[in-house]
Amino acid sequence: MTKYALFLGCIAPLRYPGIEKSTREVFKALGVELVDLDGASCCPAPGVIKSFSKATWLAEAARNLALAEKAGLDIVTICNGCYGSLFEAAHELHEDEAALEEVNRILAEVGLKYSGRTKVKHFAEVLYNEVGIEKIKKTVKTPAAYNAAAFYGCHFLKPSKLKQLDDSEDPTILDDLVEAVGAVSILRKKKAKAICCGAGGGLRAQFGETSQKFTLKNLEIMKNSGAEIIVDVCPFCHLQFDAGQKDSGFAFPVLHLSQLYGIAMGMDAKDLGLGAHITPVKL
Amino acid sequence: MKEVVTEFTEELAANGGSSAALCFQCGTCTLKCPSAGLRTALRPANIMRASQLGLKDEAIEDYGLWQCTTCYTCVEWCPRNVQVVDVITALRNMAVADGEMYENHKKVAESLIKNGHTVDNNDKIKALRKSLGLQENPDTVLDDEKAKADFDRILKATKFTELVNQ
Numbered sequence: 001m002t003k004y005a006l007f008l009g010c011i012a013p014l015r016y017p018g019i020e021k022s023t024r025e026v027f028k029a030l031g032v033e034l035v036d037l038d039g040a041s042c043c044p045a046p047g048v049i050k051s052f053s054k055a056t057w058l059a060e061a062a063r064n065l066a067l068a069e070k071a072g073l074d075i076v077t078i079c080n081g082c083y084g085s086l087f088e089a090a091h092e093l094h095e096d097e098a099a100l101e102e103v104n105r106i107l108a109e110v111g112l113k114y115s116g117r118t119k120v121k122h123f124a125e126v127l128y129n130e131v132g133i134e135k136i137k138k139t140v141k142t143p144a145a146y147n148a149a150a151f152y153g154c155h156f157l158k159p160s161k162l163k164q165l166d167d168s169e170d171p172t173i174l175d176d177l178v179e180a181v182g183a184v185s186i187l188r189k190k191k192a193k194a195i196c197c198g199a200g201g202g203l204r205a206q207f208g209e210t211s212q213k214f215t216l217k218n219l220e221i222m223k224n225s226g227a228e229i230i231v232d233v234c235p236f237c238h239l240q241f242d243a244g245q246k247d248s249g250f251a252f253p254v255l256h257l258s259q260l261y262g263i264a265m266g267m268d269a270k271d272l273g274l275g276a277h278i279t280p281v282k283l
Numbered sequence: 284m285k286e287v288v289t290e291f292t293e294e295l296a297a298n299g300g301s302s303a304a305l306c307f308q309c310g311t312c313t314l315k316c317p318s319a320g321l322r323t324a325l326r327p328a329n330i331m332r333a334s335q336l337g338l339k340d341e342a343i344e345d346y347g348l349w350q351c352t353t354c355y356t357c358v359e360w361c362p363r364n365v366q367v368v369d370v371i372t373a374l375r376n377m378a379v380a381d382g383e384m385y386e387n388h389k390k391v392a393e394s395l396i397k398n399g400h401t402v403d404n405n406d407k408i409k410a411l412r413k414s415l416g417l418q419e420n421p422d423t424v425l426d427d428e429k430a431k432a433d434f435d436r437i438l439k440a441t442k443f444t445e446l447v448n449q
Contacts, residue, residue, distance in 0.1 A: 010400040013421040014408055021415040036422045039430030041399040047353045048391045048401065051375040052384070054299060056441040063437055106440045110433035158355035159368075168359050195317040196354035203352050206387040210350060213321045276411050 002130055004076040004121070005068045006034040007086065010042050011235035012078050012256075016242075018273015019235050022258035023078050023123060025272075029139055029265055030131045035073060040064050043077075043085035046155065047201035050085065061089035062103040066114040074119040076126055078258065080234035081200070084155030086120040091162055122156055124233045124257060125165055128173050136180045141266035143182025146283070148260070149227035149252070150174040150185045151218070151241070153234040154196050177257060178231050181264035190225040194218045197232075199240040215244035222252065229283070230254045245279045253281040288339040295334055300373030303334040305363040312357035312367050318350050325350040327357050327367050334370060343378040349385065382449050392447040399424030399434045 012019040027034050041060060044050065050057040064086060068075045077083040093100045094116045104113055127136065152174050160168040175185035187194060198204070198214025218241075222230065230252045232238045242254040254277060255263075262272040263283070274281040295303065312327035313319050319326055325347035333342040342348070348371060357367040378384075384392075391401050398404075400423070409419040420426040424434050438444060 008421050008423060010402050013412075013417075013423070014400060014402050014404050017408065017412045017415055017417055020421070021417060038422050039424060039427045039433070041424045041430075041434045042395055042401050044395060045391075045401050048388060049395060051353075051372055052379045052388070052392055053441060053443055053446055054372065054376055056438060056443040056446075059437045059441050060434065063433065106437055109440060110436050112433075154352070154354040154356075159358045159366075168355075195320075196352045196356070198352060200354065201352040202349060202385070202388050202391070205391050206385045207350065210318075210321070210323055211352075214317065214352070217321065271415065273411065273415055 002031070003033040003035060003073060004126070005037040005071055005073040007037055007040060007043070007064065007075045007077045007082055009077065009079045009082040009235070010045070011239055015239060016235050016256070016273065016276070018276055019078060019238065019256040019258060022256065022262040022272045025267060026258050026261045026265065030135065032126065032131065034076065035071065037064070037067055037071070037075070040067055043082040045081055046085040046088070047081070048205060051202055057085070058089055058092065058099065059103050059106045061085055062093060062107060062114050063110070063112060065090055065093070065118040066107055066112040068118045069114060070112070074121060076121050076123050078123050079236065080122070080153040080155040081236050083120065083122045087163065090118055090120050122233070124156065124174060124177060128177055133176060133180045140181050140264045142264060144260055144264040145182045146184070147186040147226050147228045148178045148183040148231045149187050149194070149222040149225065149229070150178045151194055151197070151230055151232045151237055153232065153237040154200065156233055174233060174257070178260065181261060183231070183260070186225050186227045187222070192221050192225045194221055197237040197240040199236045204240060211240070212244055215240055216248065219245065219248065219250045219252070223250065227252060231257055231260050233257050242278045251279055253277070253283060254279060255281070285338050285341060287337040289337060291337045291339040294377065295370070295373055298373035298376050300334065300370040302364065302366045303331050303370045306331040306335060306365050307363055308332060309362060311360050311362065315356045315360045317354060317356060318352060323347060323350040327371070330374065331365060331367065331370065334374070343374050343381065343383070348374055348378065379446060384447070389447060392443070396438060396444055396447065399431055
């Protein structure tokens with residue numbers, strides 16, 4: 001059985017616990033064991049905390065990586081931001097010996113050491129590359145037959161030279177993953193292209209109106225393509241679309257991929273936390 | 284006359300922004316930037332140019348510097364392999380080190396200091412977590428005093444609180 005340390009991050013457990021719950025249930029159903037990474041913290045967030053202090057960002061990320069290494073497990077994240085932070089920190093510490101040495105000097109103060117072994121994976125990557133489309137198809141009880149806007153966000157695939165998961169300009173992973181459970185990937189079908197959700201880089205926190213412009217542009221693209229639902233792979237994109245549709249005239253149900261999978265596997269909407277969304281999930 | 288700060292290039296490189304030197308001003312980053320496309324003040328190519336020329340103030344005080352979502356579209360398209368987001372991040376670090384921090388960014392940083400997370404937990408979320416069969420607090424630094432003390436010690440070692448409260 002494949003086994004990973006589940007990295008929760010902030011927005012999933014503390015704003016959309018339904019995402020955490022759905023991920024746990026779906027991975028269990030697919031035969032992937034998730035072990036809690038006790039004592040982990042914020043990744044820390046790449047757009048805000050890394051923008052303030054790269055030193056703090058790298059050292060705290062290294063602490064999270066070291067916790068997983070100590071547990072003998074690789075990390076799976078359910079958020080693009082956590083994936084971006086931890087993947088890039090792991091990469092930097094793997095490539096830069098001086099940085100690793102400096103970080104270990106700090107980690108020694110808390111009795112930890114990081115040797116650079118932890119691999120960081122995105123949950124959608126694990127679903128696609130390790131579980132596989134065929135196995136996913138077999139778990140479908142009620143096909144999620146919706147026109148789904150498969151929203152990749154940014155840090156799942158980019159920077160693609162580092163992540164090496166898919167072509168960032170013409171990706172297929174998430175499209176294939178939503179179609180595996182019966183949805184139509186409508187943006188791919190209509191050859192429409194979304195942009196960044198607008199939440200990252202400290203925009204949502206400080207420049208709400210600008211951040212919202214990104215969201216509205218995406219919603220327009222989705223509407224013009226005939227989308228019925230939005231499927232994301234990041235709780236921050238999820239928050240941006242769920243909260244951002246308030247008073248906007250749009251009302252797409254917003255589902256994290258794990259929630260879409262939960263529905264297709266016949267789990268109860270209430271158990272997937274769908275009732276707690278700001279934009280009502282009417283399916 | 285704009286001031287050229289000669290040590291700036293080294294300072295930028297020390298913060299991870301050395302690749303700005305590779306930029307030959309084709310403007311592809313600005314053309315592909317979704318933020319620029321939405322008529323914000325962000326023009327990544329201008330920031331790369333100011334960085335190359337040693338115009339520190341122009342680079343770190345550029346209003347557009349904080350209009351970047353770090354989406355990496357520029358990095359995907361750059362024909363010179365400039366790590367535009369790393370340069371922007373380095374410049375942001377330098378601006379914050381100079382005491383320039385937006386109010387709501389400070390609040391996010393304060394939440395990190397207090398909770399070990401960028402957002403807090405609250406009664407509504409606790410009730411929701413419980414109803415889903417999850418622990419009221421996730422098994423993170425929020426639910427582990429020793430882990431939070433370790434987290435705090437790393438913040439201290441990297442002088443984060445001083446940086447935020449300066």
